[in-house]
Amino acid sequence: MVLSIAIPMTLGFITTPLLGLVGTGVVGHMGDPDALAGLAIGAMLFDLILGSFNFLRASTTGLTAQAYGRRDRHAEQGVFWRAIISALGCGVALLCLSPLLLAAGLTLMGPDNAVAQATSTYFSIRILAGPAALANYAILGFVLGRGQGSIGLLLQTIINGINIVLAIALGLWLDWGISGVAWATTVGETIGALAGLFIVLRSFDRADRPTRGEIFARKPLAELFTLNRDILIRTFVLLGAFALMTRIGTSFGAVTLAANAVLMNFLMxxxxxxxxxxxxxxxxxxxAVGARHRPAFDRGLKLTTIWSFGLAGIISLFFLVAGERLIAALTTSPDVREAANLYLPWAAITGLTGALAFLMDGVFIGATWSSDMRNRMLMSFVVYLAALAIFVPLFANHGLWLAINLFLFSRGVFLVLRVKQRADQTFRPAQ
Structure with a gap:
């Protein structure tokens, strides 16, 4: 059961970096470095903006899975409508705020006029898909909560497949350049959202449809808001940790910074x-939480832990063995290759040090123990700051990689130390 859920979504996630490579390749073929830099900045801004709304996917998955476990189809539909309405509302807000967001992004990055113009062109087109992109988060969260990983894979394939084909057709064949890449993303997200809505709504039974009053009832809305708030805080802290790593890395020079950027692909x-x-x-x-069935919870935790560490070990071993060849494929600079090879072992073991953190995030999101996840993330960030203060002055970039590994490891440990007590509290009424 674990692999039947995990494999389809892993395949879906793998299409995402392929999408970025195609967009970069299309704009790169224009021979205009300003356009390529503009694309890089625009894509980074969207990663930051849309990544901040990942709570729409996570909270929907947890709440849907619990309703599914209770066999409450009425509640499932309520979760979906609250999620999709929240997503569309946030998407419309992004559209309204897009001029301010673009101005802030350009101020933060400080590109020259030609690059800023390319970024503005890309951003102004792609932001049109804001509501659709956030709706896709809610739809994906819903189908995952129901255990429909194959549908999730289908939707990811539709979105990214259309995006890739149109990026090539519009960007290269019709010579639209960066505008073509942006329109490809906009169309892909929109068609994906429409396809997802069609699939989900067709599966609903009219008899289980909630009323408008039930959808906007105070208690479930408050639960959704609290869950989303906690996950958002957790996401911001995580983004801050990696941004801080990049910022400190700049003090070691361009070669080390570039080497770290190459090695971060291994973590990704x-x-x-x-x-x-x-x-x-x-x-x-x-x-399991929805059904109030503790044995299913314990069995699921055990199985996913075994698979997570087994897979993490294989991934880390692969990077240790093949890492130098992968680095050579990612950069042609001899200096960057030499530096990346030096720090390769730190990057290779991030799968192992982070395995428990990734897994526990899934457990705590599914169980909707969001406040614990938020608090343990903040505790881990304190450990990270302390590690940076101690090890970076002593070991420079080695200390920086040591700190990020300690951050990942402490996240998992802090969460796993809370699991038993939290599970005892959650399942007590059923015992």
């Missing part, structure tokens, strides 16, 4: 695989 690739198992944990633990 590890996260795609581990996120699939985290999604499995969300669904399994969410259903």
């Amino acid at each position: 690739l590890s996260s795609f695989y581990l996120d699939g198992l985290a999604n499995a944990a969300e669904q399994i633990t969410g259903r």
